[in-house]
Each structure stands twice: as C-alpha cells, then as structure tokens.
Amino acid sequence: MTTDEHVDEQVDEQVDEQVDRTPGQLxxxxxxxxxxxxxxxxxxxxxxxxxxxxLMVVWVGTLLLAVSLPLTRLIADAHRRMAADVLGLDAPRPYRALPDHPWQKLLTVARDPMTYRDLLWCVWACTLGWVYALICLLELLVVVTWPLWWWGLGYQMRLRSHVDLWFLATSHTERLEKRVAVLTETRADAVDTAAAELRRLERDLHDGPQARLVALSMSLGLAEQLLATDPDGARRLVGDARETTSTAIGELRSVVRGIHPPVLADRGLVGAVQALALDMAVPVTVTADLDGRPPAPVESAVYFGVAECLANIGKHAGSSSASIALTHDGERLRATVADDGVGGADPDAGTGMLGLRRRLAAFDGTMTVSSPTGGPTEVVLEVPCDLSSPRTTPSSEPG
Known part of the structure; x- marks a missing residue:
C-alpha cells in the first residue's frame, strides 16, 4: 500500500468514526x-x-431575576445536552452548587461566572444562533438526497454545537482549576497517610522489636554476671536470650512485610495476591490477565487494597467462598474482589476502607462497592497505569 492510499484509509476511518457518533437525521x-x-x-x-x-433597587427586579435566571439555565441545559449529543462529547453541568436559603441561592447564581456566559449565549441564541437554526431548517426542507442532508445538516449542526459549547461548557481554565483542587486534596491525603504509616511503624518497632532487644540486653547482662558464680543460671539466661532473639526477628519480619511484602517484590502482584488467598480460611479463586507488571507504587497500593478486602471478608462477610480478578484494559489496572457473604458493607463506615480510598486517590484511582443486604459483595479497585516488565507468575491459579 502506498503512502497516499494509507493516508486516504486513515481519513476514511476518521470520517466513519465521526459518522458513528453523530445522531440520526430525525x-x-x-x-x-x-x-x-x-x-x-x-x-x-x-x-x-x-x-x-x-430594577434591582426595587423588589420587582428581584422577582424578574428569580424567574429569568432559572429559566435561562433550563434552556441552556437543553442546548448543552443537544450540542454534546451532536458532537459525541461529555459536557457536564458546570454551575456552582446552590444553598437552601432562597436569598443565598439568588446571590450564588448572581456570582456564578456561568450565569454571565449564559446571558451572552442567550444573545447569540436569539440572534445569529436563531438565524443559523433557521438556515438549517430551510436546508432540511430543500434537501432531497441523503448525502446532501447528511453533509449539510450534520456539518451545520456540529458547527452550531461548537459555538454552544464554547458558551455553555466548562472552559479549559476552569477544568484546570478543578484538577488542581483535586490534586491538592489527594496530595494532602497522601501526606496524611504517609504520616500515619510512619507513626504505625514507629509504634510497632517500639512495642515489638525494641522491647525484645531491651530484654535481650538485660538477659545477656545478667548471664555475664552469673557466668563465674552460677554457670547453670547463666546458661538458662542465654537460652532465654536466644528465644527472645528469635521472637524479635519474627516481629521485625512482620514490620517489614507491612512496609513492602517481599513476596510482592519477588513474585509480582499476581503471586502476592495468590499468597494472600492461600492464607484465607475460605476458598478464594484468583484469576488474572496481566501482560506485565504495573509500577511499584501502584502495585503496592492495589496489593494492600486487596489485602484489606480479604481481611473484611474474613471478619464480617460470613461467606463460603470468594474470588479475585486482576485485569488491565490497556489504560487501567482493575482488581475485583467478590464474596457470597451477607452483604451490607458500607465503605464509609470503617477507617480501613476510607484509608484504602485515600491511598488509591493518590494515583487517581477509584474504589466502588456493591453490597446489597443479603449479598453478594463486590469491590472494584481501579488505578490508571501502564504495564511494563513481563509477568513472572502464572496468570491464574485457584486459591
């Protein structure tokens, strides 16, 4: 295939794609x-x-605004939906949230930048926009063939919809401001989560290995004092010190697993999740379809998310079986944890699920929970990421 033929084919594909997104003629x-x-x-x-x-200086002006502003928003909403449908785009309603008090509601509407953009749009819609729609209608009346109808009316409506969305949709600057607000919130949550993790590690080290090592030091000191006068007693103290050492090593390993489990680094996400499933009291089936490994921070966040879901299943679900599915659609890593338990899980009720949601939000991830009373329960964790290195474990294995 020549270069020109390849270009023509790409253009045809783009045209067909645009046609598929355009509403029907009716x-x-x-x-x-x-x-x-x-x-x-x-x-x-x-x-x-x-x-x-x-006329705002008198009550009549307020009454007129109380009627005109909501009506303007209604017809603006209708045009926004029509324009978004014609162009195949998403155009969410961009107005500020309204308070309950009528006077505060009117002040909020008056201070909303979109109110003034709606007013400008009204000027366009009742002048040039109205003439434009009339031209489209006249074109419709005189068109007698399908191709002319399609390329004439469809093109004109798309152009009109671009102008409507220029007035009615959220601007690029406003989208950036919302994105900055979201990033500021998630960054604060990430900082709080990291601080909480540091406090937990400090507490675990203080209450566990540190206390064991202090006891070990005291036992060895006493053994050293008794070595000359009471060898048997010194030997017993050395034996106790050896047991204390083994306990301290076990507690240190537990702390290390809480930071970054070795199995996650060695076997990847699939292998680490399979290891979690094997430790469950109920049978857990693990299925996975990953062509590589996600970035280490994302992998760790999803791993601990699955671990939290399994812990909740073991504590509260009362289920006879559970399942875990790991997939990647080219853009997002998805982990689905389901069980056949009693249901009724509330993601806002416990600190574990709230912490999991904040952990995922740091990566623009989401958590959705479906848990009707009586079950079943399904938790879906999604994080946008790319897969890099090849997988190191089988794609599926029953837990």
Whole structure:
C-alpha cells in the first residue's frame, strides 16, 4: 500500500468514526426545531434579565431575576445536552452548587461566572444562533438526497454545537482549576497517610522489636554476671536470650512485610495476591490477565487494597467462598474482589476502607462497592497505569 492510499484509509476511518457518533437525521431535525422555539424563549430571558438587573433597587427586579435566571439555565441545559449529543462529547453541568436559603441561592447564581456566559449565549441564541437554526431548517426542507442532508445538516449542526459549547461548557481554565483542587486534596491525603504509616511503624518497632532487644540486653547482662558464680543460671539466661532473639526477628519480619511484602517484590502482584488467598480460611479463586507488571507504587497500593478486602471478608462477610480478578484494559489496572457473604458493607463506615480510598486517590484511582443486604459483595479497585516488565507468575491459579 502506498503512502497516499494509507493516508486516504486513515481519513476514511476518521470520517466513519465521526459518522458513528453523530445522531440520526430525525433527531437532528428535532434539535433544529427545538433551537428555533427555544431561541424565542432565550430572547425573553435576556430581556427579563437585563430589565431585572436594572430594577434591582426595587423588589420587582428581584422577582424578574428569580424567574429569568432559572429559566435561562433550563434552556441552556437543553442546548448543552443537544450540542454534546451532536458532537459525541461529555459536557457536564458546570454551575456552582446552590444553598437552601432562597436569598443565598439568588446571590450564588448572581456570582456564578456561568450565569454571565449564559446571558451572552442567550444573545447569540436569539440572534445569529436563531438565524443559523433557521438556515438549517430551510436546508432540511430543500434537501432531497441523503448525502446532501447528511453533509449539510450534520456539518451545520456540529458547527452550531461548537459555538454552544464554547458558551455553555466548562472552559479549559476552569477544568484546570478543578484538577488542581483535586490534586491538592489527594496530595494532602497522601501526606496524611504517609504520616500515619510512619507513626504505625514507629509504634510497632517500639512495642515489638525494641522491647525484645531491651530484654535481650538485660538477659545477656545478667548471664555475664552469673557466668563465674552460677554457670547453670547463666546458661538458662542465654537460652532465654536466644528465644527472645528469635521472637524479635519474627516481629521485625512482620514490620517489614507491612512496609513492602517481599513476596510482592519477588513474585509480582499476581503471586502476592495468590499468597494472600492461600492464607484465607475460605476458598478464594484468583484469576488474572496481566501482560506485565504495573509500577511499584501502584502495585503496592492495589496489593494492600486487596489485602484489606480479604481481611473484611474474613471478619464480617460470613461467606463460603470468594474470588479475585486482576485485569488491565490497556489504560487501567482493575482488581475485583467478590464474596457470597451477607452483604451490607458500607465503605464509609470503617477507617480501613476510607484509608484504602485515600491511598488509591493518590494515583487517581477509584474504589466502588456493591453490597446489597443479603449479598453478594463486590469491590472494584481501579488505578490508571501502564504495564511494563513481563509477568513472572502464572496468570491464574485457584486459591
């Protein structure tokens, strides 16, 4: 295939993809008629808003705004949905949340930047936008062939929808501001989680290995004093010190596993999850389809997330079996933990699940829980990431 033929094929694919996302002609016709009718309503809203703002010194102006602003948002919502449908895009409602008090609600609407963008859009919708919709309708009436209908009406509506979304959709700057707010919140959660982990490690070391090592030092000191006068007593103290050493080593290993389990580093996420499943009192089936390994921080977060879910199954679910599925769709790593227990799990009720949600949020990950009363329960952990190195364990193994 020549270069020109390859380019033509790519263009055809892009055109076909755009066609698939474009609504049918009947729906486009309905949108044109709706835009013509709502254009008149937009004119009325613009007039009422301007008059109401001019008469704010008296109560009549407030009453006019109380009617015009909500009505403007209703017709703006309708045009936003139509424009997003025509273009095959997502255009969420961008207005600020409204308080319950009527006066505060009116102040919030008046201070919302989108209110003024709605007013500008009303001017466009009842003038050039209305003429544009009328042209589309006239084109529809004179079109007698399918290709002309498609490329004429469809192209015109897409162009109109771009203009509508320029007014009505969230701007690039506003999306960046929301993203910065989310990142600020998740960073604060990550810092708090790291501080809590450090405090936990300090407490575990203080209460476990440190206390054992102090006892070991005292036992060896007493044995040294008794070595000349009471060899048998010194021998017993040395034996006690050996047992204390073994206990301290075990506690140190437990602390290390809480930081980063060796099995996770050696066998990867699939192998580590299989090891968790083997320690469960109920049978757990592990299935996985991963063509590589995720980054180490993501791998650790998902591992501890699965461990928390299994711990909850062992404590509260009362299930007879459970399952774990690890998949990757090219963009997101997904871990699904399910059981046939009594259900009724509330992710906001315990600190474990809340901590898990914050841990995943640091990587733009999410946790969804489906647990109706009576069961079954399904927890889905998703984290966006790429897979890198080849997997080192089998893709599936019954737990």
């Amino acid at each position: 729906r486009l016709t309905g949108y044109v008629l709706a835009q013509l009718a709502l254009g008149i309503v937009a004119l009325v809203c613009a007039i009422l808003t301007v008059v109401g703002a001019a």
